[in-house]
Amino acid sequence: MADLPKAPEGTAADLIAAALRLFGQKGFAATPIREIAAEAGANVAAIAYHFGNKEGLRRACAAEVARRIDLAVARVPASTPASPAAAAAQMEAILRTMAGFVLTAPEAEPILPFMLREVAEDGPVLDTVYGALMEPAHRRLSALWAAATGQEAEAERTRLMVFAVVGQLLYFRIGRPIVIRRMGWAALGPAEAATIADLLAGNLRGMIERERAT
Amino acid sequence: MADLPKAPEGTAADLIAAALRLFGQKGFAATPIREIAAEAGANVAAIAYHFGNKEGLRRACAAEVARRIDLAVARVPASTPASPAAAAAQMEAILRTMAGFVLTAPEAEPILPFMLREVAEDGPVLDTVYGALMEPAHRRLSALWAAATGQEAEAERTRLMVFAVVGQLLYFRIGRPIVIRRMGWAALGPAEAATIADLLAGNLRGMIERERAT
DNA sequence: GTCTATAAACAGATAGAC
DNA sequence: GTCTATCTGTTTATAGAC
Numbered sequence: 001m002a003d004l005p006k007a008p009e010g011t012a013a014d015l016i017a018a019a020l021r022l023f024g025q026k027g028f029a030a031t032p033i034r035e036i037a038a039e040a041g042a043n044v045a046a047i048a049y050h051f052g053n054k055e056g057l058r059r060a061c062a063a064e065v066a067r068r069i070d071l072a073v074a075r076v077p078a079s080t081p082a083s084p085a086a087a088a089a090q091m092e093a094i095l096r097t098m099a100g101f102v103l104t105a106p107e108a109e110p111i112l113p114f115m116l117r118e119v120a121e122d123g124p125v126l127d128t129v130y131g132a133l134m135e136p137a138h139r140r141l142s143a144l145w146a147a148a149t150g151q152e153a154e155a156e157r158t159r160l161m162v163f164a165v166v167g168q169l170l171y172f173r174i175g176r177p178i179v180i181r182r183m184g185w186a187a188l189g190p191a192e193a194a195t196i197a198d199l200l201a202g203n204l205r206g207m208i209e210r211e212r213a214t
Numbered sequence: 215m216a217d218l219p220k221a222p223e224g225t226a227a228d229l230i231a232a233a234l235r236l237f238g239q240k241g242f243a244a245t246p247i248r249e250i251a252a253e254a255g256a257n258v259a260a261i262a263y264h265f266g267n268k269e270g271l272r273r274a275c276a277a278e279v280a281r282r283i284d285l286a287v288a289r290v291p292a293s294t295p296a297s298p299a300a301a302a303a304q305m306e307a308i309l310r311t312m313a314g315f316v317l318t319a320p321e322a323e324p325i326l327p328f329m330l331r332e333v334a335e336d337g338p339v340l341d342t343v344y345g346a347l348m349e350p351a352h353r354r355l356s357a358l359w360a361a362a363t364g365q366e367a368e369a370e371r372t373r374l375m376v377f378a379v380v381g382q383l384l385y386f387r388i389g390r391p392i393v394i395r396r397m398g399w400a401a402l403g404p405a406e407a408a409t410i411a412d413l414l415a416g417n418l419r420g421m422i423e424r425e426r427a428t
Numbered sequence: 429g430t431c432t433a434t435a436a437a438c439a440g441a442t443a444g445a446c
Numbered sequence: 447g448t449c450t451a452t453c454t455g456t457t458t459a460t461a462g463a464c
Contacts, residue, residue: 027243029243030243109358113334114238116388119391121241126391134392134396135396160397160409163393164385164414165387167389168385170379170381170385170388170389171377171384174333174334177340179377183370199378203378203421
């Protein structure tokens with residue numbers, strides 16, 4: 001669904017991987033290009049050579065984020081089931097896949113802090129990723145919610161409910177430092193992620209059931 | 215509940231207000247102290263005079279955030295009601311107050327992006343604010359959830375459910391640029407906030423009902 | 429394509445007049 | 447308390463050898 005299918009290789013890929021991690025952790029402005037080059041095992045000038053300048057590297061990071069999310073999204077089936085029960089089941093499956101990806105997948109680790117910062121800054125990177133990925137994904141979940149509850153797919157209430165469902169999950173990742181402290185966990189690993197996913201799947205079932213009665 | 219009751223005045227207050235806004239919007243490292251001084255209508259040297267250095271200004275911002283949240287928290291009653299219905303009602307009231315504060319209160323506007331960045335960086339500022347404010351608030355909601363559902367206050371499930379409830383709300387603020395785009399809203403104003411609050415209050419009632427059956 | 433060396437701009441901090 | 451002027455370190459970007 002994204003328009004950037006090319007996967008970078010070699011030094012360029014190493015630079016993007018390092019930049020993604022450091023931009024996410026310390027922020028764009030707080031990360032010197034020398035540090036990125038050092039972590040990538042490359043030279044400072046390589047950034048200018050491959051991406052023009054630091055801003056170009058940021059755009060390349062955004063493209064890489066879009067590419068990786070696209071890869072993860074491509075794994076879920078695209079058909080909208082006819083029966084409400086099947087739609088609910090598929091929505092739960094997607095939620096569990098998202099939970100696994102967002103909470104524990106190593107390849108998601110660097111991209112979420114990066115995206116979080118871009119959302120906060122509400123800049124051009126967000127425009128791209130929103131149109132290419134977030135909007136289609138939200139539309140798809142809205143269609144499933146509608147099929148599961150009998151409501152209208154693009155109704156205001158439907159779209160807001162999908163945000164509520166997704167928000168429940170994303171907060172566990174965004175507020176991870178807080179969650180870990182409060183839960184007394186050493187980390188948010190696969191076991192903790194499974195507990196959270198079960199809990200949220202139960203909430204989703206309850207919400208759908210409740211909405212169907214309306 | 216916070217340990218910093220002193221409200222700043224004059225130039226110091228202007229500098230904190232400007233820094234809070236700019237740190238939240240562009241990030242700490244990306245904000246030059248000259249820009250802060252200009253927005254506050256003060257001189258660059260005033261920062262060193264009042265706060266020692268830039269890092270001191272950051273700490274002052276954190277203290278101001280704690281002070282403002284503390285003010286907002288102080289308005290909710292501290293007693294835990296005996297009956298499950300009363301506990302549920304009180305939890306819904308708190309959720310609605312939080313929604314009003316988080317989504318539309320002008321005094322919350324600069325502090326949320328600031329806090330979001332501090333959570334992402336997981337630094338010393340978070341340690342302070344977590345211990346002084348977040349942990350007590352979460353404990354209090356956990357106690358209410360327990361009273362409303364008949365579950366145990368510090369059970370793992372209880373604490374996670376409270377995060378799910380809070381996460382639903384916070385995501386609407388954190389992901390605001392995304393929500394606004396997808397909903398086709400011009401802004402997230404009082405009318406939109408009321409719609410969201412009603413929706414989330416309904417979800418809360420459903421979740422409590424469902425948990426009581428367990 | 430990769431590296432070293434350097435230029436030009438900008439940051440935070442400080443000295444000292446008022 | 448507030449200001450101007452300046453010092454010192456660091457940053458990005460680039461020129462040019464290899």
